[in-house]
Amino acid sequence: MSRTPPLGDNQGLWQAVISAAAGRCQCRGTCGTNHERDGGRCKTAHGGHGRRHGTGPVRLLAAPAEPADLLLPAHKAAALPKARLAAWCPTCHDATRRTAAKAAQAAYPAAEPDSLFDL
Structure with a gap:
């Protein structure tokens, strides 16, 4: 999966x-x-090794701290102030984003059947 950094090039x-x-x-x-x-917080450190053998050094992401904000479009996430950002390892970031997406999808009511085909 190709990943665009949420903060663009703002090093x-x-x-x-x-x-x-x-x-x-x-x-x-x-x-x-x-x-x-790990004391209630992920132990993955920037530059450390991933959880699986052979994954190489980890590069932490700076992304929205709130799970729901991880679903924001990239341009809105990049506009968040530093206080609303957190460091994420790729594994936790991706899992949290998937969980937030599932929760957002579950919040929408199921689509009504199209009445054109009522029998």
Whole structure:
């Protein structure tokens, strides 16, 4: 999957978010993992190795902190202030985004059948 960074090329903002997170993913379980063994927060660090062997060094993402905001279009996510951003490892980011998308989809009522074909 090709991923466009939510902040575009704004390296200064990315660095500020990663520094504020002490270079560690800030997920606290919204990805579906409770991270309990790691003190309630994901242990993945920027530049560390991924959870699976051979994945190479991890590059943390600076993206919206609130799961629902992960569904914002890229231009709106890029306009968020630093206070509304968090550091995410790719695994937690993707899992949290999928969970938020499922919750948003479940919030919409089921489509009514087309009355054109009522029998």
